[in-house]
Amino acid sequence: xxxxxxxxxxxxVKRISxxxxxxxxxxxxxxxxxxxxxxxxxxxxxxxxxxKMNKTSKTAPAGEIFWPRLIPATLIRRYKRFLADxxxxxxxxxxxxxxxxxxxxxxCEPERPVYLSCHDNPKRKLKYTWELIExxxxxxxxxxxxxxxxxxxxxxxxKIDALGGYPEVSREVNIGNxxxxxxxxxxxxxxxxxxxxxxxxxxxxGIARFPDAITSRxxxxxxxxxxxxxxxxxxxxxxxxxxxxxxxxxPADRIDxxxxxxxxxxxDKGVEILVYDVKIDLKRIVLNKQIPFQx
Numbered sequence: 045x046x047x048x049x050x051x052x053x054x055x056x057v058k059r060i061s062x063x064x065x066x067x068x069x070x071x072x073x074x075x076x077x078x079x080x081x082x083x084x085x086x087x088x089x090x091x092x093x094x095x096k097m098n099k100t101s102k103t104a105p106a107g108e109i110f111w112p113r114l115i116p117a118t119l120i121r122r123y124k125r126f127l128a129d130x131x132x133x134x135x136x137x138x139x140x141x142x143x144x145x146x147x148x149x150x151x152c153e154p155e156r157p158v159y160l161s162c163h164d165n166p167k168r169k170l171k172y173t174w175e176l177i178e179x180x181x182x183x184x185x186x187x188x189x190x191x192x193x194x195x196x197x198x199x200x201x202x203k204i205d206a207l208g209g210y211p212e213v214s215r216e217v218n219i220g221n222x223x224x225x226x227x228x229x230x231x232x233x234x235x236x237x238x239x240x241x242x243x244x245x246x247x248x249x250g251i252a253r254f255p256d257a258i259t260s261r262x263x264x265x266x267x268x269x270x271x272x273x274x275x276x277x278x279x280x281x282x283x284x285x286x287x288x289x290x291x292x293x294x295p296a297d298r299i300d301x302x303x304x305x306x307x308x309x310x311x312d313k314g315v316e317i318l319v320y321d322v323k324i325d326l327k328r329i330v331l332n333k334q335i336p337f338q339x
Contacts, residue, residue, distance in 0.1 A: 107201035108330040109194055111175060114159040119177065122152045128174050130158055140172035143187045144245075147257040151177050151184040151245045151287075159326065176324070183324045184245055185286035190329060191243045192226050194322070195282055198331040199229070206318055207280070210237060223268050237278040240265045244285045244293070244319075252290035252319070252335070254283055258300045266306040266315070273314045281310065285321040285335070293319040293337040308339050 117130040120137065128142045140160050142148075157178040163171060177184050196215060199207050210229035217228040217238070227239040246256040255262055269279040283293055295304035311317060323332045 107194075107198040107203045108328050109190060109197070110328045111159075111326065112161045114175065114326055115162055115172070117158050117160055119152065119154055119156050119158045121154055122148065127170075128152075128158075130160065130172075130174070138172060139170060140174045141168075141170040142174050143189055144243075145188070145257075146243075146245070146255065148186065149246050149256045150248060151179060151186060153177075153179070176326075179287070179289075181289035182247075182287040183326075185322070185324055185329055186245065188243045191284040191286065192241050194329060194331055195239070195241045195284060196227060199227070203331050204318070204320070206316075207237065207239065219268060219272065221268075223264065225265065225268065235278070237280060238269060238272050239280045239282050240269060241282045241284060244283050244290075245287060246296065247285070247287055247290045250289065250291045252283070252285045252287075252293045252321075253296035253299070254293075255296055255300050255303055259303060262300075263303050263306045266303075266310045269315045270310045270313050273310075278316070279310075279314070280316045280318055281307070283317070283319045283337075284331075285319065286324070286329070288321060288324060288332070290321055290335060293335060295339065304339075311339060 115132070117132050117138075117140075120129040120131055122128040122142055125145050126142050128140045129137060130140055131137050158174055159176040159178075160172040161175050163173065173187070175185065175187050177186060192215070195204070196213065198204050199210075199213060202208055207229060210231055212230040214228040214230075215226065217225050219225055219238075225238050226241045229237040229239065242254055242262065244252050244254045246253045266281070269281060273279040285293070295307050297304040307317075317337055319335050319337050321332050321335055323330045
């Protein structure tokens with residue numbers, strides 16, 4: 045049952061980690077100050093208004109993401125979280141950006157085929173970004189920026205039944221206390237639904253697990269969702285499995301037992317869980333099907 049209500053929203057001081065600075069190519073204090081005090085505003089997406097503005101085509105953004113031109117390579121090693129040495133087809137070795145802060149258990153095996161995107165932005169330190177790795181049972185998407193975009197587009201195109209009926213969708217929502225959640229869905233009557241999206245790449249014997257590393261940030265998000273639920277909002281924890289070989293989802297209690305406890309506590313208080321996998325190939329990634337979870 046969806047409950048009416050809306051949590052208070054305030055504007056917190058924006059906190060930026062060293063890893064985020066690396067990913068955003070922030071090299072000096074002036075750039076950092078500009079990002080903190082002059083952040084780009086992400087407007088809410090109103091599907092109904094979009095349809096009125098585009099009378100010739102009743103389509104929202106496609107619920108899929110097409111890869112840029114992919115360059116095949118072989119993984120040599122991944123290190124310092126955001127770096128990966130790879131060997132190109134001509135035998136040359138380069139360092140690529142790894143857009144994933146997790147341990148990447150079960151998806152960073154040396155000598156496995158990987159696929160890179162290439163970027164000509166002169167401000168980038170690294171020209172290449174690691175996008176996919178080919179594991180024995182499935183291609184795996186390693187880019188943690190993909191799940192939020194894919195879930196957002198899938199909501200807009202009505203591919204997630206449980207999150208349908210919300211004409212307004214906002215991204216990167218400030219909720220106070222220095223915290224943000226990925227998505228805020230709203231109905232015309234003010235009814236709100238907060239959604240936090242997590243990227244899941246760890247699959248063992250057909251079981252997807254999250255997290256693959258201890259995550260204090262992930263536990264904080266669960267506590268925030270619990271508070272918002274208590275204030276009357278609907279809250280959803282969305283796990284996107286960026287591979288095709290999972291039949292069940294479970295929290296990774298042996299890796300971060302505290303996260304597992306917080307997840308069960310949140311569910312007991314009414315926070316919902318959605319788990320989906322994807323269809324993924326060298327052309328695109330598409331939301332596929334809902335898979336069951338077990339706590």
